Structures are given as C-alpha cells and as structure tokens.
Amino acid sequence: MIIKNVSLDIVCGITSKMPETGRPEVAFAGKSNVGKSSLINGLMNRKSLARTSAAPGKTQTINFFNVNEAIYLVDLPGYGYAKASEEIKAKWGKMIEDYLHKSKEIRCVFLLVDIRHEPGNNDKIMYKWILDHGYEPVIIATKLDKIKRSQVQKQIKLVRQGLQVVPGTKIIPFSAQTKQGREEIWELIDELTGM
Numbered sequence: 625m626i627i628k629n630v631s632l633d634i635v636c637g638i639t640s641k642m643p644e645t646g647r648p649e650v651a652f653a654g655k656s657n658v659g660k661s662s663l664i665n666g667l668m669n670r671k672s673l674a675r676t677s678a679a680p681g682k683t684q685t686i687n688f689f690n691v692n693e694a695i696y697l698v699d700l701p702g703y704g705y706a707k708a709s710e711e712i713k714a715k716w717g718k719m720i721e722d723y724l725h726k727s728k729e730i731r732c733v734f735l736l737v738d739i740r741h742e743p744g745n746n747d748k749i750m751y752k753w754i755l756d757h758g759y760e761p762v763i764i765a766t767k768l769d770k771i772k773r774s775q776v777q778k779q780i781k782l783v784r785q786g787l788q789v790v791p792g793t794k795i796i797p798f799s800a801q802t803k804q805g806r807e808e809i810w811e812l813i814d815e816l817t818g819m
C-alpha cells in the first residue's frame with residue numbers, strides 16, 4: 625500500500641457505540657506496551673499520530689486510523705495493564721471483546737508479542753480466540769532491534785512454542801525503530817483486505 629493520507633477518524637471509549645465503518649478493518653491486539661501504536665505509526669509512516677508511551681496503558685480507547693479512505697488500522701488498548709483497577713480492566717476487556725465480536729469488517733487480527741519474552745497467558749488466550757474465530761493467525765514479534773541478530777531464530781521458536789501455534793502460522797519480526805518487517809506486514813494487509 626502506498627500511503628497517500630491517514631487520519632484518526634473514530635475514537636471509541638467504554639461508553640461509545642461500536643461504529644460500522646463499511647470498510648475493511650485490520651486490528652492489532654497484544655499486551656500493554658508491546659508496541660501496537662508504534663507499529664501502526666510505522667505502517668502509516670507517521671511518528672506519533674497513534675499516541676505511544678514508555679509507560680504501559682497508553683491507549684485506552686479503540687482508535688480507527690483511516691488509510692487512503694480505503695481501510696482502517698484499528699489500535700486496541702493493551703491487555704494486562706497491571707495498574708488499572710479491576711473494574712476498569714474488566715470494562716476494557718469487554719470493550720475489546722465487543723469490538724472483536726461485533727465488527728463485520730475485520731479481515732485480520734494481528735497478535736503482537738515482544739520478541740524478547742515468552743508469551744503470557746493472555747497472549748495464549750488471544751491467539752486461541754483468533755483461531756477459533758476463523759481468522760488467519762499472524763503473530764508480529766515486536767522490538768526486533770532490542771535483540772542480537774543471532775538471537776532472532778531462538779526467540780521466534782520461543783514464541784512459536786509458547787503459543788503452541790498451528791502449522792503455517794506466520795511470525796513476522798518487526799522493529800518500529802528500523803521498520804524491518806514493515807513491507808511484509810503491508811503485503812499481508814493488502815492481501816487480506818483485497819487492496
């Protein structure tokens with residue numbers, strides 16, 4: 625996809641009604657701080673249209689980024705943000721679930737995991753959810769620049785084993801700093817959204 629224009633079109637909070645965008649949507653799920661918003665900026669060639677932070681829990685709404693008036697990249701709040709109250713966590717969980725269940729336009733849910741760490745319980749649940757709902761599972765292993773090149777295969781294996789991925793599951797290493805992996809992710813998005 626050649627980026628012509630991007631804008632943050634829709635922001636959904638816990639009390640908002642889920643929008644019907646009428647365009648293909650691609651969603652990015654994963655733990656707080658894993659790099660969802662940074663990846664979306666990288667894909668859009670923007671530095672900070674999607675707000676990021678070194679502190680987890682930055683994205684607290686579901687944000688729909690309009691790309692070329694053609695598709696939406698959907699930034700989800702992260703799960704597992706320890707500082708939020710149980711009540712708020714439950715509401716976010718419900719909001720994400722609501723979106724994933726109700727939107728008729730989702731073509732793919734990318735699952736982001738940090739390439740440095742073994743996937744956690746919530747990652748496993750999310751991966752299973754993606755499979756159970758018939759989406760093509762694609763894992764993005766983020767923060768590639770933080771490990772040595774010689775460690776990459778070992779870490780990918782750890783992710784593969786940790787999530788017990790089904791054969792054929794793609795795992796794409798990505799760095800928001802070097803943009804490595806960006807082209808491969810766009811190729812997939814183009815394919816899955818029919819662009």
Ligand code: GTP
Pocket residue numbers: 654655656657658659660661662663675676677678679680681682683684700701702703766767768769770798799800801
């Ligand atoms: P929430 O909105 O809290 O769920 O987090 P998020 O998944 O959107 O993460 P975000 O993009 O805000 O990034 C969290 C932190 O990780 C920020 O300080 C980013 O700069 C950093 N980060 C994200 N991706 C990368 C990467 O590929 N490499 C490096 N070195 N840092 C990254």
Ligand code: MG
Pocket residue numbers: 660661662675676682683699700701702
């Ligand atoms: Mg975010």
